[in-house]
Structure formats: structure tokens, C-alpha cells
Amino acid sequence: MAHALDGELISAENRKQRDWLEEDYAHLGRQLARRGLDIGSLVEKAAAFRVAVPSWGVGTGGTRFARFPGTGEPRNVFEKIEDCAVILQLARSTPGVSLHIPWDEPDDATELRSFAESRGLFFDSMNSNTFEDQEGQRHSYKFGSLSHTDAAVRRQAVEHNLHCLELGKKLGARSHTVWVGDGGNFPGQLHTRKALARYIDSLREVYRALPDGWRLFIEHKLYEPAFYSTVINDWGVSYHCVRELGDKAFSLVDLGHHAPNVNIEMIVARLIQFGKLAGFHFNDSKYGDDDLDSGSIKPFQLFLIFNELVDAEIEKVPGFDPAYMLDQSHNVTDPIESLMTSAAELVRAYVQAHIVDRAQLAEHQERNDALQALLCLKQAFQTDVEPILAMARMRAGGAIDPVAVYRSSGYRQRVAKARPAQARQGAGIV
Numbered sequence: 190m191a192h193a194l195d196g197e198l199i200s201a202e203n204r205k206q207r208d209w210l211e212e213d214y215a216h217l218g219r220q221l222a223r224r225g226l227d228i229g230s231l232v233e234k235a236a237a238f239r240v241a242v243p244s245w246g247v248g249t250g251g252t253r254f255a256r257f258p259g260t261g262e263p264r265n266v267f268e269k270i271e272d273c274a275v276i277l278q279l280a281r282s283t284p285g286v287s288l289h290i291p292w293d294e295p296d297d298a299t300e301l302r303s304f305a306e307s308r309g310l311f312f313d314s315m316n317s318n319t320f321e322d323q324e325g326q327r328h329s330y331k332f333g334s335l336s337h338t339d340a341a342v343r344r345q346a347v348e349h350n351l352h353c354l355e356l357g358k359k360l361g362a363r364s365h366t367v368w369v370g371d372g373g374n375f376p377g378q379l380h381t382r383k384a385l386a387r388y389i390d391s392l393r394e395v396y397r398a399l400p401d402g403w404r405l406f407i408e409h410k411l412y413e414p415a416f417y418s419t420v421i422n423d424w425g426v427s428y429h430c431v432r433e434l435g436d437k438a439f440s441l442v443d444l445g446h447h448a449p450n451v452n453i454e455m456i457v458a459r460l461i462q463f464g465k466l467a468g469f470h471f472n473d474s475k476y477g478d479d480d481l482d483s484g485s486i487k488p489f490q491l492f493l494i495f496n497e498l499v500d501a502e503i504e505k506v507p508g509f510d511p512a513y514m515l516d517q518s519h520n521v522t523d524p525i526e527s528l529m530t531s532a533a534e535l536v537r538a539y540v541q542a543h544i545v546d547r548a549q550l551a552e553h554q555e556r557n558d559a560l561q562a563l564l565c566l567k568q569a570f571q572t573d574v575e576p577i578l579a580m581a582r583m584r585a586g587g588a589i590d591p592v593a594v595y596r597s598s599g600y601r602q603r604v605a606k607a608r609p610a611q612a613r614q615g616a617g618i619v
């Protein structure tokens with residue numbers, strides 16, 4: 190298997206850590222048993238958790254100012270898949286890969302599909318790109334795409350999305366995600382209502398062409414690249430659109446696409462309640478769409494989001510089937526390390542949310558005992574579940590400590606030789 194890590198290396202590294210893991214695991218097991226929880230079933234939950242990796246996440250991102258390419262960056266979609274295979278091998282929760290078209294346009298879809306499948310990977314959501322112009326493109330997206338004033342530009346954007354569906358079908362994908370950069374930099378630039386009406390009209394055509402069994406996800410974002418207004422600015426607008434479109438359309442929540450301090454877990458709960466939660470683009474942020482690593486800035490928020498998700502899972506809310514994906518841009522870290530770490534942060538929040546004593550929480554809520562309700566959540570959030578995560582990875586053949594194994598494997602140094610630096614490739618931060 191090209192560039193995949195030696196399984197013996199993983200076992201050797203795991204052997205070094207096994208003793209402390211067994212010890213911590215046994216201790217945590219006793220602690221959880223006192224609270225009426227079975228650690229074995231939490232390990233099973235951790236092992237079953239899945240989050241897709243974005244193909245563009247394995248390259249180095251940039252800012253509006255500069256991009257500093259990392260060594261051994263993948264130069265094409267096949268090399269991106271090789272990197273995704275390493276992440277899967279060590280972290281074990283990431284068999285899905287999301288593609289961005291045309292960045293990842295393959296010459297031969299069948300070849301790409303078998304390349305991925307032979308590495309245990311499958312294609313998750315397709316993502317269309319109508320926020321930048323491609324070489325040789327007839328019409329420019331400078332002033333918008335699906336909502337553009339000119340019908341010819343809208344047509345071109347629709348066609349691009351239809352192409353993504355066709356390609357996705359060949360690749361075995363099951364959903365299509367649309368984020369548009371459409372918006373205005375100046376008050377008065379766009380007719381607010383007309384722009385939205387044009388967007389919905391365009392998207393109806395994409396919706397009608399959805400292959401059987403597929404879902405359509407749309408992503409809102411309050412600003413950037415447009416700095417005054419965007420056409421799909423918040424979850425309310427997104428919710429309206431997916432209602433207009435039909436049963437197979439859902440609202441996707443990218444954590445970085447909200448104003449600072451917005452209560453995202455509330456948005457998540459509402460979308461679940463209204464049967465319209467598509468899923469997530471996970472990342473973290475301090476100010477805007479920073480695309481920082483999941484859980485790096487606001488781990489409690491991440492936990493509270495998972496608290497809503499797990500509550501819906503346990504209650505078996507009809508139609509609840511969220512799609513999870515990471516959407517991060519790595520400027521100062523090795524993307525493979527960041528993606529493995531972020532995937533683990535999600536599993537952590539997921540497992541912690543399963544530790545919440547929901548019967549007790551319900552009682553506190555009934556009695557309006559605000560303090561005890563908070564303490565109940567905090568008890569779960571403050572439980573160090575690392576032994577559960579590590580045990581789940583180890584039992585599945587992954588690494589107890591993915592970053593340590595990755596570093597000792599010399600993978601990056603090896604691919605650096607095979608992949609000489611290029612001037613510019615893939616995405617910067619958008």
C-alpha cells in the first residue's frame with residue numbers, strides 16, 4: 190500500500206504505552222461504574238463514531254495575506270487520498286473523504302474510487318466551488334454565482350453543481366454540499382430579497398437532479414468573502430431555503446460561520462427539532478471563519494453541541510441522521526496531525542456527552558435547579574475520557590498516541606522527497 194504506515198510500527202509504539210493505558214482505563218472504569226456507567230459500552234460508542242475528512246484539509250491553507258506551503262504537501266487528489274489513509278490508519282474514525290470540485294476533479298472517477306476503496310476510504314459529501322473563477326471559465330463569479338443578476342452566470346453555476354452530482358454518483362457519494370460566496374461588499378450593492386429569490390430558483394434545479402437516496406446540504410455564513418452581506422447569511426435563511434426545496438434538503442452548520450458569542454448549540458437543537466439538521470463542518474474559531482482545529486479554542490461549546498446531538502440520538506428523534514465533517518485550514522501545523530487531533534476531539538466530546546446523567550439532568554430541569562443542572566453537565570465535561578478514546582483506537586488497530594506514531598514513522602519526510610514543492614496548489618482559506 191503506497192505510503193501507508195507499517196502496521197508493526199504502530200504495534201511497537203502501542204506496546205510502549207499499553208501499561209499506563211491499562212492502568213488508567215481500569216481506574217476510569219471503576220470511577221464510571223460508581224456512576225452506573227459501563228466503560229466497555231463507551232468504548233464501543235467511541236469506536237463507532239465517524240467524521241469525514243475534507244480533501245482540502247490535508248494541504249496547507251493560507252490567509253488573505255500569504256500561504257506558506259508545507260513540505261511534502263499532496264499535489265493532487267490521489268496524494269490527498271494517501272494522506273487521508275494515514276489519518277484513518279492511526280486515528281480510526283475517519284473513513285470518509287469529502288471532495289471539492291473542481292479542485293479534486295479526477296481524470297478517471299473509477300480509478301479514483303478504487304484507489305480510495307483499496308485504502309479503506311469512501312467518498313462522503315461532494316462540495317461545489319462557485320466562489321472563484323477557474324481557468325477558461327466563460328462567466329465570472331466576481332459578483333456572485335447561483336444568485337447572480339445575470340441568468341447566464343446562474344446557469345453556469347447550476348451546471349457546475351449538476352456536474353458534481355454526476356461525478357459524485359460515480360464515486361459513490363451520497364450527499365452534495367453547497368456553499369456560495371455570494372454577497373455584497375457595500376450597502377445597496379444587492380437587492381436583498383431578489384438575490385435570495387434567484388438563489389432559491391437556481392438551487393431548485395440542483396435539488397431536482399439529486400440522485401436517488403441523496404441529500405442536499407446548504408451552508409450559511411454571515412460574511413466573507415463578501416464583507417457587508419451574504420445571501421445565505423444565517424440559519425434562519427438556510428432553514429427557509431431547505432423548507433422551500435423539499436424533504437431531501439437540510440441546513441449544514443459550519444461552526445466558524447457565526448458571529449462570535451452566537452449560541453450555536455441552540456441553533457443545533459432547533460434544527461434537530463425542526464427535522465432539518467444536515468450535519469456539521471467542524472472547526473474552531475476566535476473571531477470569524479478562522480478554520481482552527483476543532484476543540485482548540487472553545488472545547489466546552491463543542492461539548493454542549495454534542496450534548497444536544499447525543500440527547501437526540503438517545504431519544505431517537507425521527508429523521509435524526511447528522512453528517513459529520515471537519516472543515517479546517519492548517520497554516521502552522523502538519524495537516525495530518527491537526528486532522529487526527531481534531532477527529533479525536535470530536536470523539537471526546539461525543540463520549541463525554543454520553544456520560545451526562547440525563548435522568549438527573551431532567552430532574553434538575555423540572556425543579557428549576559439551575560446550578561445542579563450546570564454541575565451535572567460539568568461533571569461529564571470534566572471527566573478525562575482519554576483512556577476510552579485510546580482503547581477504542583488500539584482495539585481497532587490504530588494508535589494509542591496517533592501524533593507520536595506519526596512522527597516516529599517519518600511519513601512526512603518520506604513524502605517530501607516524492608512530492609517536490611510546487612508554487613501554488615489547492616485552496617487557501619476561504
Ligand code: RM4
Pocket residue numbers: 289316368408410443470478516616619
Ligand atoms: C467556506 C465554507 C465551505 C468550504 C470553503 C473552502 O468558508 O466553509 O464549506 O468548502 O470555505
Ligand code: MN
Pocket residue numbers: 368408443470516
Ligand atoms: Mn464549511
Ligand code: MN
Pocket residue numbers: 443445446478516619
Ligand atoms: Mn468556512
